[in-house]
Amino acid sequence: MIRTSLLLFLVFLSSRSMAQFSLKGSVMDAYHQVKLENVSLYLVHNKLFERSDSTGSFHFQKLNKGLPDTLVVSIIGYKKQSIPLVENKTLLIQLQLDKPNALAEVQVKASVPMSEDFVNQKINFLDIVLNASSKADPLLAVQSTSAASPFGESASISFRGSNPQLTQIYINDIPIPEPIKFTQMSSLGTFSLIPINTIKDILVFPSNPPIELLNASTGVVQIQSNESFQKQNLEIDASLGQSGIHWTPWANKKNGISLFGHHQFSPLLKFINPSALSNLPHFSESDWGINGYFQTKNLWRLKLFSLFMEEKYASQFRHPSFEGTFDYQKYRHVQTLNLSKLLEHTQWTFKFGFHESSQHDSTGNYAYHPKALQLFSGIDLQLFPQENWSIKTGYQWLHTQTSYQIRKPYYTFDYRPQSASVLYANNPSLSQQELFLSNNYTISKPVRIGFGIKLIHFPQLNDLQVSHQIHTRWFLNDSFTYTNLAWSKQIASLFTAENDYVRVTTQQISWDVVHEQELKKWSFHAFYKTEKSLVNTTQAWGAEFNLSLIKSKSKHELGIGSHWSQQKIGMNSQNSPYQIPFFLRTNSQWKWKYLDLSMSSVIRTGNYYTPLSSSTYSTELQIHVPVFGSTTSQNVSPYMRIDAMLSKMIHKSDKITWITYLSISNVLNRDNVKSINYTRDYQQSFQEYFQKRVIYIGLQLRW
Numbered sequence: 001m002i003r004t005s006l007l008l009f010l011v012f013l014s015s016r017s018m019a020q021f022s023l024k025g026s027v028m029d030a031y032h033q034v035k036l037e038n039v040s041l042y043l044v045h046n047k048l049f050e051r052s053d054s055t056g057s058f059h060f061q062k063l064n065k066g067l068p069d070t071l072v073v074s075i076i077g078y079k080k081q082s083i084p085l086v087e088n089k090t091l092l093i094q095l096q097l098d099k100p101n102a103l104a105e106v107q108v109k110a111s112v113p114m115s116e117d118f119v120n121q122k123i124n125f126l127d128i129v130l131n132a133s134s135k136a137d138p139l140l141a142v143q144s145t146s147a148a149s150p151f152g153e154s155a156s157i158s159f160r161g162s163n164p165q166l167t168q169i170y171i172n173d174i175p176i177p178e179p180i181k182f183t184q185m186s187s188l189g190t191f192s193l194i195p196i197n198t199i200k201d202i203l204v205f206p207s208n209p210p211i212e213l214l215n216a217s218t219g220v221v222q223i224q225s226n227e228s229f230q231k232q233n234l235e236i237d238a239s240l241g242q243s244g245i246h247w248t249p250w251a252n253k254k255n256g257i258s259l260f261g262h263h264q265f266s267p268l269l270k271f272i273n274p275s276a277l278s279n280l281p282h283f284s285e286s287d288w289g290i291n292g293y294f295q296t297k298n299l300w301r302l303k304l305f306s307l308f309m310e311e312k313y314a315s316q317f318r319h320p321s322f323e324g325t326f327d328y329q330k331y332r333h334v335q336t337l338n339l340s341k342l343l344e345h346t347q348w349t350f351k352f353g354f355h356e357s358s359q360h361d362s363t364g365n366y367a368y369h370p371k372a373l374q375l376f377s378g379i380d381l382q383l384f385p386q387e388n389w390s391i392k393t394g395y396q397w398l399h400t401q402t403s404y405q406i407r408k409p410y411y412t413f414d415y416r417p418q419s420a421s422v423l424y425a426n427n428p429s430l431s432q433q434e435l436f437l438s439n440n441y442t443i444s445k446p447v448r449i450g451f452g453i454k455l456i457h458f459p460q461l462n463d464l465q466v467s468h469q470i471h472t473r474w475f476l477n478d479s480f481t482y483t484n485l486a487w488s489k490q491i492a493s494l495f496t497a498e499n500d501y502v503r504v505t506t507q508q509i510s511w512d513v514v515h516e517q518e519l520k521k522w523s524f525h526a527f528y529k530t531e532k533s534l535v536n537t538t539q540a541w542g543a544e545f546n547l548s549l550i551k552s553k554s555k556h557e558l559g560i561g562s563h564w565s566q567q568k569i570g571m572n573s574q575n576s577p578y579q580i581p582f583f584l585r586t587n588s589q590w591k592w593k594y595l596d597l598s599m600s601s602v603i604r605t606g607n608y609y610t611p612l613s614s615s616t617y618s619t620e621l622q623i624h625v626p627v628f629g630s631t632t633s634q635n636v637s638p639y640m641r642i643d644a645m646l647s648k649m650i651h652k653s654d655k656i657t658w659i660t661y662l663s664i665s666n667v668l669n670r671d672n673v674k675s676i677n678y679t680r681d682y683q684q685s686f687q688e689y690f691q692k693r694v695i696y697i698g699l700q701l702r703w
Contacts, residue, residue, distance in 0.1 A: 024059040025091030027052045045069040055124055092518045114392050115210035116203060117440045118450060118471045121145055123202040130589055132598040132643040138199055139192035142221055146546050146559030147206035149580050150602050153690050155180050155192045158578045159206040159219030160527055161540035161565035166492055167219040172303055174336045174353035175214055177374050181285060181311050193309060195260050197235060197246045198291040200224040207510035207527050208486040211452035211469045212438045214396045217492030218506050225305045227293045229256025239698030241269040255295055261288035276692035283313030299342035307334040320678045321623060322364040322415040332357035349380040364415035370404035388442035401429035413626055430501045433457045446475035456491050465491045484512040504533045521548040538576060540565040559585040574631035575608045598645045606636035615682035624681045636673040641666050656703040669693040
């Protein structure tokens with residue numbers, strides 16, 4: 001009897017302990033296939049309440065009463081769902097729009113960019129923070145995706161073998177010129193000017209960018225600023241290289257305004273990494289700005305982003321004719337303003353952008369002092385005739401003007417201060433007007449098609465051009481697998497070395513196959529494109545395969561691909577500097593009780609360069625004159641880099657959280673060759689290297 005009672009008691013304890021399991025999953029928009037945040041989730045029997053986070057995920061830590069239970073899922077604009085739960089499993093919940101509430105339906109659709117229907121990749125806050133190679137920088141996170149050609153270590157992105165100058169960056173659908181700070185600084189990498197804590201999400205289009213964006217070409221990064229604010233939120237960053245603050249003085253529901261400021265400094269970072277940063281005597285950067293979002297009861301929306309920045313640095317300049325210090329300083333102001341009005345099946349959007357900068361570079365007999373101004377304005381009309389149909393049309397105007405003075409070496413191989421130089425100035429300007437029409441339509445549940453046409457007018461050039469695009473998506477046997485086939489012909493403008501403008505016509509076709517489930521994703525991508533200008537013609541083609549696996553305490557991503565790129569200048573053809581015949585990327589994250597580890601790696605073929613043919617000594621100039629080959633025919637040794645980051649997020653209370661991290665770039669301290677340089681007489685060559693090992697320590701505090 002005692003044994004029987006004891007056995008029953010143990011069975012009861014076992015069932016009680018088994019009942020105390022957790023429940024997790026994610027919530028998604030069934031139409032746009034995007035994750036939804038701030039969704040309300042309620043377990044009726046257990047009387048527990050949660051909200052989905054910015055990645056759409058939720059987690060009930062402890063279910064004391066166990067299962068069965070009923071999960072009630074709701075958010076404004078979507079149909080409420082009551083889901084019976086019998087067994088414990090990871091849930092993927094897809095919400096349908098609430099058709100009876102037409103205004104709510106419009107609000108939900110209008111909050112998502114139309115271009116997101118055919119997005120290649122979406123990057124959120126966690127994708128940036130937990131990426132060991134990104135250093136918490138948005139564009140470096142984009143650079144570490146498989147679609148970017150990994151030929152450098154900068155945030156200046158080359159998509160699939162293309163010139164980085166043809167990759168366009170947009171903030172709130174407004175083009176941003178020069179989105180990189182420290183644009184020429186070596187040995188440390190270059191970074192984007194957009195602070196991470198002002199970003200809602202990032203959409204990446206490595207091929208066939210949305211035609212409704214102005215001046216789109218071979219690749220687009222579309223950044224949306226934050227539209228959700230927590231009242232009296234304060235974030236403080238402190239690290240070896242910078243200090244910063246992000247403060248929300250006022251917030252009301254989703255409305256709010258935040259102020260931010262950062263200062264980047266070099267002494268501590270140089271002290272910890274003396275050899276890696278030996279070529280940088282000093283560098284500093286300060287930025288400050290405002291990010292705001294306001295919505296009235298009658299559905300007027302105002303989105304504001306403003307940034308002021310000052311940056312300075314000095315680096316060691318090495319050239320066969322001269323070695324000295326390269327001095328750089330730049331001031332800039334970026335302003336974007338979006339005003340939109342929501343009606344029952346319509347959204348009007350008024351856009352305004354402003355960018356001004358002043359820069360000064362100098363070394364040897366070279367000096368460059370440009371002042372740039374860019375003005376942008378536009379008006380969009382977006383229509384939602386049906387749930388499965390959206391139309392967008394509009395007018396956009398862009399004016400760019402640059403006044404500059406240049407002192408350049410008369411001979412490109414001679415940078416000695418006493419040598420002959422040429423002084424000249426210019427004031428190039430270009431205006432661009434566009435009318436566009438874009439249309440996305442779901443023919444049936446598995447088939448979606450989009451097409452667009454754009455009329456572009458360059459008044460100064462008396463030139464009229466037409467861009468057009470077709471983009472299709474088919475969902476295959478199940479809702480987890482789809483294929484994209486897209487083609488586009490678009491026009492872009494490109495700066496030359498003297499800051500004049502050259503029109504570039506790009507045509508490309510891309511094919512994607514994607515299989516995506518909650519814990520597993522694989523994809524295959526193939527592309528072909530051409531870029532034609534008065535200067536040269538470039539052809540690029542290639543393929544990529546990517547695999548992603550999510551386990552209980554880890555996540556692993558693998559990407560392998562090949563980007564071939566050929567340039568034709570006149571009758572001569574050569575390998576493009578952006579050609580990467582083979583590359584392999586990995587990104588893994590592990591979560592433990594007291595520590596998180598993130599590691600990423602890149603292995604690829606070395607950069608291509610033009611080899612030296614010979615050199616002769618000029619008695620008149622008293623310097624050796626090099627003669628280089630006519631083609632980019634050789635490449636340096638293979639590139640391999642491993643980055644790692646140890647981090648821990650600590651929740652002190654419901655209101656206070658801090659993140660500590662230790663980041664190590666180029667863990668193996670491998671000598672990755674960037675380029676080939678030469679001694680003064682060109683008799684010997686030596687290698688210039690990418691970034692050496694850099695150790696970075698930081699703390700981020702939020703309350």
